[in-house]
Amino acid sequence: MVESSTPSTNAFQAQTSAQKRAFSYSNTIHQLFTSVFQQKMPADRIVGEYFRAHKKHGSKDRRVIRESLFALFRWWGWLKKVHTSTEQDESWFAVLATVAELEGHSWSQFSEAWQSFANQSDKFNVQPSTQPLVTVTDKCHFVQQNFAEVSFDTKDLLPQWFWDVTDVSPENELALIEAMSSRPPIWGRAQKQSTAQLLSELQRDDITATGSEFFTDSVNLGHKSINLNAIKPYLQGSLEIQDLGSQVIGQVCNPQASDNWWDTCSGAGGKSLQLRSLMFNQDNNGTGTITASDIRKKPLEELLKRAKRAGFKGISVAAWKDETLPVTANHFDGVLVDAPCSCTGTWRRNPDMRWLDDTNVVNDKHALQLDILTRSAKAVKLDGQLVYATCSLSPVENEHVVNAFLAQHPHFALLPLQHPFTGQTTKQLTVWPQDANSDGMFVAKMRRKA
Numbered sequence: 439m440v441e442s443s444t445p446s447t448n449a450f451q452a453q454t455s456a457q458k459r460a461f462s463y464s465n466t467i468h469q470l471f472t473s474v475f476q477q478k479m480p481a482d483r484i485v486g487e488y489f490r491a492h493k494k495h496g497s498k499d500r501r502v503i504r505e506s507l508f509a510l511f512r513w514w515g516w517l518k519k520v521h522t523s524t525e526q527d528e529s530w531f532a533v534l535a536t537v538a539e540l541e542g543h544s545w546s547q548f549s550e551a552w553q554s555f556a557n558q559s560d561k562f563n564v565q566p567s568t569q570p571l572v573t574v575t576d577k578c579h580f581v582q583q584n585f586a587e588v589s590f591d592t593k594d595l596l597p598q599w600f601w602d603v604t605d606v607s608p609e610n611e612l613a614l615i616e617a618m619s620s621r622p623p624i625w626g627r628a629q630k631q632s633t634a635q636l637l638s639e640l641q642r643d644d645i646t647a648t649g650s651e652f653f654t655d656s657v658n659l660g661h662k663s664i665n666l667n668a669i670k671p672y673l674q675g676s677l678e679i680q681d682l683g684s685q686v687i688g689q690v691c692n693p694q695a696s697d698n699w700w701d702t703c704s705g706a707g708g709k710s711l712q713l714r715s716l717m718f719n720q721d722n723n724g725t726g727t728i729t730a731s732d733i734r735k736k737p738l739e740e741l742l743k744r745a746k747r748a749g750f751k752g753i754s755v756a757a758w759k760d761e762t763l764p765v766t767a768n769h770f771d772g773v774l775v776d777a778p779c780s781c782t783g784t785w786r787r788n789p790d791m792r793w794l795d796d797t798n799v800v801n802d803k804h805a806l807q808l809d810i811l812t813r814s815a816k817a818v819k820l821d822g823q824l825v826y827a828t829c830s831l832s833p834v835e836n837e838h839v840v841n842a843f844l845a846q847h848p849h850f851a852l853l854p855l856q857h858p859f860t861g862q863t864t865k866q867l868t869v870w871p872q873d874a875n876s877d878g879m880f881v882a883k884m885r886r887k888a
């Protein structure tokens with residue numbers, strides 16, 4: 439943890455207990471915020487490590503600290519124009535007070551304290567909003583009113599390099615910014631039981647969840663954090679957490695109950711489990727199998743634990759250590775390549791990454807992605823399917839990779855896809871975060887011809 443310079447409470451005349459507490463929260467948030475940028479490490483990791491080392495914080499403290507920190511990153515495209523120093527000065531308190539307004543945080547006693555610290559300087563006159571801030575356009579006006587000497591635009595909320603590497607039509611721009619400036623809900627899937635059964639079990643655990651209009655096994659678990667290890671459906675494997683956008687990938691694969699699929703970049707198996715679950719839903723005695731591979735061993739161990747929890751047979755792992763194919767060539771009905779990528783489609787959940795990464799994160803993986811796709815394609819049997827997916831919103835990692843592959847492999851052809859949320863037919867599908875309140879994803883499906 440990086441030590442940030444701490445001004446004395448006297449400097450800001452923190453007198454009441456709420457002001458003193460607000461001051462102490464500010465110290466912690468500032469330390470964490472500074473650490474994320476200095477260590478170039480995801481905020482989630484920095485915060486996790488901090489709370490493990492500082493058990494003194496109760497659940498309310500943790501909520502104020504964590505939510506204020508993530509909100510700072512969410513709105514940093516504007517706030518960095520206000521807080522240009524690295525100190526805990528008046529401008530820092532001005533941005534803390536502002537994020538509390540932008541997010542509608544309930545801790546008004548602390549945001550009022552931050553506001554009063556900011557307004558001790560002649561430079562600031564931060565005022566709360568007089569009306570509800572619903573859209574990013576409302577929020578932009580609010581910030582503009584409070585900080586009249588700088589100019590703000592909704593597009594600032596995503597870095598310029600993102601706009602440079604992403605094809606967003608002008609009519610979709612605002613909806614994308616709106617989605618990227620909010621958190622999606624937690625999405626999950628019902629496994630080995632109906633969604634209705636799962637929902638009623640969740641209700642027994644006091645968790646309000648709803649089904650989804652798009653996929654029969656999807657459940658929306660809302661925005662509240664859930665201690666998964668305390669709920670029965672999760673422990674029994676009848677609930678898996680998987681974003682709705684990610685679920686599109688398994689749905690596009692559409693594996694049949696007796697198919698053999700190879701998940702070449704399985705990680706801890708989010709999609710392997712979904713594929714197995716979809717097979718199981720068709721026929722729970724089906725002979726289908728999933729082989730999961732990854733360059734890293736640890737996630738494969740985690741995958742096996744998750745498969746055991748779900749009681750899924752037919753899932754095995756084959757570590758992919760070198761250039762050699764870890765599976766039989768020309769064997770699989772389907773091969774899924776969920777390639778390593780920039781993850782720009784998951785920025786709603788990790789708003790810090792848009793400020794930690796730069797354009798290289800999108801541009802430097804094209805060769806690796808094409809190489810993995812090319813090697814994976816060798817395992818597809820005649821008439822079998824090859825699915826390429828990323829959680830990137832950039833054509834550089836998506837269409838450009840698929841088109842380069844097809845140019846070198848004319849015996850593969852794209853299969854048309856229907857967007858599950860909008861109904862549009864397309865050759866290569868980008869799921870935008872605003873389409874159905876999910877992460878962003880990309881998927882293309884090819885068939886191996888004679």
Ligand SMILES: C[S@@+](CC[C@H](N)C(=O)[O-])C[C@H]1O[C@@H](n2cnc3c(N)ncnc32)[C@H](O)[C@@H]1O
Nearest residue numbers: 703704705707708709732733734758776777778
């Ligand atoms: C997008 S993540 C996969 C997420 C996973 N499919 C899921 O649904 O949870 C990409 C994975 O590719 C793996 N990877 C990176 N380079 C690889 C390579 N050369 N061969 C195989 N896997 C690789 C990474 O370790 C990472 O787990």
